[in-house]
Amino acid sequence: MSERQFVIPIGPQHPALKEPESFYFTVDGEVVVDVEPHIGYNHRGIEKAMESRTYIQNLYLVERICGICSNAHQTAYVGSVEAVGGIEVPERAQYIRVFMQELERLHSHLLWLGVAAHEIGFDTLFYYVWRDRELVMDLLEEVSGNRVNYAMATIGGVRRDLNPDNFPRWRKAISKVQERTEYYIKVASTEPTILERAVGVGYLGKGDMERLSGVGPNARCSGVPCDIRKINPYLVYDKLDFEHIVVDNGDVFGQVLVRALEVLESCKILQQVMDEIPEGEIRTKFNPLGRIPEGEAVYLVEAQRGELIHYTISNGRNMPYRHKVRSPTLGNIPSLVERLKGSYIADIPIILAGIDPCFSCTDRMLFYDEGKDRSWVWTEEDLRKYRREWFKE
Amino acid sequence: MSAVVDAVQVLVFPGLSFILSYTLFVEWLSRKTVARLQNRVGPLHTGWQGILQPLADFIKLMVKEDITPAAAQARVFNLVPVVVFAIPLAAAFLIPIQSLTGLYSYDPVASFEGDLAVVLFLLTLNALAVFLGGWCSGNLFGAVGATRVAFMMLAYETPLTLVAFSPAILAGSLSIKKIVDWEVAGFQGFLAQPSLHGLLVGLVLLVGLAIYTVCLLAELELRPFDMSEAETEIVHGWQVEYSGVKLALLNSGHYVKMVLAAGLMTSLFLGGPSGPVLPPLFWFLAKTSFCVVVMSNLSALFARFRIDQLVSGAWRYLVTLAILQVMAVLALKGVV
Numbered sequence: 001m002s003e004r005q006f007v008i009p010i011g012p013q014h015p016a017l018k019e020p021e022s023f024y025f026t027v028d029g030e031v032v033v034d035v036e037p038h039i040g041y042n043h044r045g046i047e048k049a050m051e052s053r054t055y056i057q058n059l060y061l062v063e064r065i066c067g068i069c070s071n072a073h074q075t076a077y078v079g080s081v082e083a084v085g086g087i088e089v090p091e092r093a094q095y096i097r098v099f100m101q102e103l104e105r106l107h108s109h110l111l112w113l114g115v116a117a118h119e120i121g122f123d124t125l126f127y128y129v130w131r132d133r134e135l136v137m138d139l140l141e142e143v144s145g146n147r148v149n150y151a152m153a154t155i156g157g158v159r160r161d162l163n164p165d166n167f168p169r170w171r172k173a174i175s176k177v178q179e180r181t182e183y184y185i186k187v188a189s190t191e192p193t194i195l196e197r198a199v200g201v202g203y204l205g206k207g208d209m210e211r212l213s214g215v216g217p218n219a220r221c222s223g224v225p226c227d228i229r230k231i232n233p234y235l236v237y238d239k240l241d242f243e244h245i246v247v248d249n250g251d252v253f254g255q256v257l258v259r260a261l262e263v264l265e266s267c268k269i270l271q272q273v274m275d276e277i278p279e280g281e282i283r284t285k286f287n288p289l290g291r292i293p294e295g296e297a298v299y300l301v302e303a304q305r306g307e308l309i310h311y312t313i314s315n316g317r318n319m320p321y322r323h324k325v326r327s328p329t330l331g332n333i334p335s336l337v338e339r340l341k342g343s344y345i346a347d348i349p350i351i352l353a354g355i356d357p358c359f360s361c362t363d364r365m366l367f368y369d370e371g372k373d374r375s376w377v378w379t380e381e382d383l384r385k386y387r388r389e390w391f392k393e
Numbered sequence: 394m395s396a397v398v399d400a401v402q403v404l405v406f407p408g409l410s411f412i413l414s415y416t417l418f419v420e421w422l423s424r425k426t427v428a429r430l431q432n433r434v435g436p437l438h439t440g441w442q443g444i445l446q447p448l449a450d451f452i453k454l455m456v457k458e459d460i461t462p463a464a465a466q467a468r469v470f471n472l473v474p475v476v477v478f479a480i481p482l483a484a485a486f487l488i489p490i491q492s493l494t495g496l497y498s499y500d501p502v503a504s505f506e507g508d509l510a511v512v513l514f515l516l517t518l519n520a521l522a523v524f525l526g527g528w529c530s531g532n533l534f535g536a537v538g539a540t541r542v543a544f545m546m547l548a549y550e551t552p553l554t555l556v557a558f559s560p561a562i563l564a565g566s567l568s569i570k571k572i573v574d575w576e577v578a579g580f581q582g583f584l585a586q587p588s589l590h591g592l593l594v595g596l597v598l599l600v601g602l603a604i605y606t607v608c609l610l611a612e613l614e615l616r617p618f619d620m621s622e623a624e625t626e627i628v629h630g631w632q633v634e635y636s637g638v639k640l641a642l643l644n645s646g647h648y649v650k651m652v653l654a655a656g657l658m659t660s661l662f663l664g665g666p667s668g669p670v671l672p673p674l675f676w677f678l679a680k681t682s683f684c685v686v687v688m689s690n691l692s693a694l695f696a697r698f699r700i701d702q703l704v705s706g707a708w709r710y711l712v713t714l715a716i717l718q719v720m721a722v723l724a725l726k727g728v729v
Contacts (some may be wrong), residue, residue, distance in 0.1 A: 008533065118625060121619065122696035123431060123616075123693075124693045124694065127431040128432055193695040193697075193698065196702055346623070347699070
């Protein structure tokens, strides 16, 4: 570090970060030279807790990994469990899961748009966007009964049906959201102060993005096509007609664009689901204490923030032997660090917010020896050994 | 007798009490305007439409815990809020509002040749005090905010001073009272006998008003120039360590400054507190409220600039425009 450089710690508590996470910025004047992310302030041991709960109990635990992408986590979890157990999901239930996913994407993207506006000091846009987001929140409440943590999916299907009598009203609300989003796209791409703060900020090209394997809108704004709904369709996404949104701006403006265009696509999908949803059962029977045969499965879901991976191992009991979650934010941190290098201090909040970070999804635990620069993870055997020694006295 | 009148003028009207109550009203007006523009309702519960909310906030802050951080340089840190509150208040005495001696006269509490320069000097002093407050607060964010205040001062000070002097050049006086007199006489003359010269003077002053408004947004740390207290970047910047009484004073100081800025804008470009039929007090309130609404409106319309964008933009466009405006003023003056 030269004499002119000094380190600014941002986080674990900072208004730009909605969750506790820490970044050490080495700055030269107003320019960021290096970034050191320190994750792990929000570890809650959910993966471990899942190992001592039945598959049905885990439905509600897995939702609480994240408040905003709760449905994505649940969809991925039931998907992986159903894949291990070979459980069929009725087509109507699959459509309803898609419906929930897209509603959740709408609310999450609108939320992000508001937060991004707030980060660049444009509170007026923030209030407007969040007001329109209420339309989606009302829809979510009407469909599932909850505004957060919808508890819709269950193993073998979904818990609540959609009532076709409500479709006309829902269609109206969704077209209203679509109309407003089109307006916001117009505002964001013409308002000079937004352009000043967004165009060229936190740029990362396609090659770098592929090397750092970013996911979700963060990667799609740099021209990397990576929408799981398109490249590895799950549920009934292959039957639905929607665009694979990829832009090559590579900067914060590109991120705004990708998310806004995805909102429009989600509106399209929601209308299609209401058109095409077949009649039939909404779930197959699954015994709440039922066992899942031995096996393992990976299930990929395109959550709002990107590719979400759930991996289940069953040893034939009614609880998972191991359940592993890889959330999109973790995949986006390397590219975030690269985006931040060379930017101004004033741009840090918007670039940080640009990947739509969710640290509570991300945080994992491992052991790290700073002196030896060595890290390791404890296996079940290690944990048992530790427990035996701890309780010896 | 005149001593009593003087005392009343300083303490009650149009001095201390009046300016402070008007400050509370301006705070409410500004907050309400921004709230309505942002699709919110703003304060509602205290008094009619929440009109007492600023007073309630002030009292609430007064009873909160007053902290001086161990890392701060206590003497400067504690002095700054008082200074930041007192300076604009003192400068406001030089703004013509309404005289007690005559219904239609608007002599300020104090007036002398050169008081415009004093007001501008006090505004600069205010920014320096803010810088010191942030710098001595012993907080990294405070220090960053303080340097940003200094950078902003570099950006807006030159064009602000230039355009503020342009009506003074035209009026041939550095006294705010005399500038207002000149404006009133000039406007009435123009109405009686319209001329191309009068129209040009009006247009040039309008350009000056526009530049002045932009500079004031920066001076008042309003959006899009609130980078010195950018909440999401540096956690309210130079104010970060202030709490309790000191924060109450800082907040009020900010709105006193807004009253001063609106009053200066009215005096220099909008004909001061004069107007038809009604006494100056009414016109002062109407015109300054209008200025406050305009400034609040502008501040709700934009995203925040970066500090480098402000400095380069100010020197590239604002200073150029201000110099051109002053040159135009000098040319017009030459014609006279």
